[in-house]
Amino acid sequence: GDSVTQMEGPVTLSEEAFLTINCTYTATGYPSLFWYVQYPGEGLQLLLKATKADDKGSNKGFEATYRKETTSFHLEKGSVQVSDSAVYFCALSVRGGSEKLVFGKGTKLTVNP
């Protein structure tokens, strides 16, 4: 079945450090890929998405590129801020069916000043 494997945390960085959170997937069809973020005490928010191979999603300084050959969608940010502290979830949905999301387990990021 469809699944997402993401780097387990927690991850602790200093402000302005470079961030990478790895995400790989297995899908029976041609998935769309997403990164969601969950700030403390809040719901899930879409951070970025990519719907086809080689697409790059970007938002708020975060980027991720849909790599079909390596079945990966790694999240990166060049310079993290304290306000980026949150839990990040990689997810996929396969088009043409229910379009339900399949999530990874999440990676908790803490950024220290």
Add this chain to the structure above:
Amino acid sequence: DTGVSQDPRHKITKRGQNVTFRCDPISEHNRLYWYRQTLGQGPEFLTYFQNEAQLEKSRLLSDRFSAERPKGSFSTLEIQRTEQGDSAMYLCASIPLDAGGSPLHFGNGTRLTVT
């Protein structure tokens, strides 16, 4: 677009009691999803509706769980004879029918604590 609304935000109940949660999706979103998220885990799919029809149920949805969407608008999720293992955040999400790879819109969830 007022977003997906869930009620209540928090629910504390004693083991063995029944609880019901409500989700109001974004207006005109045909598809509605329920997820469960336990501490330190990613959300897990429970069930999904297209209009009023419940089209898929996860094996996680035991016989004690039932979901309805009677008029194709709001949905309810009921848990009967709650157990401590039911303690979790219950999330609702919606998308239009022709989403074409668009992301799900999530509500803020209902946090259930079973004592």
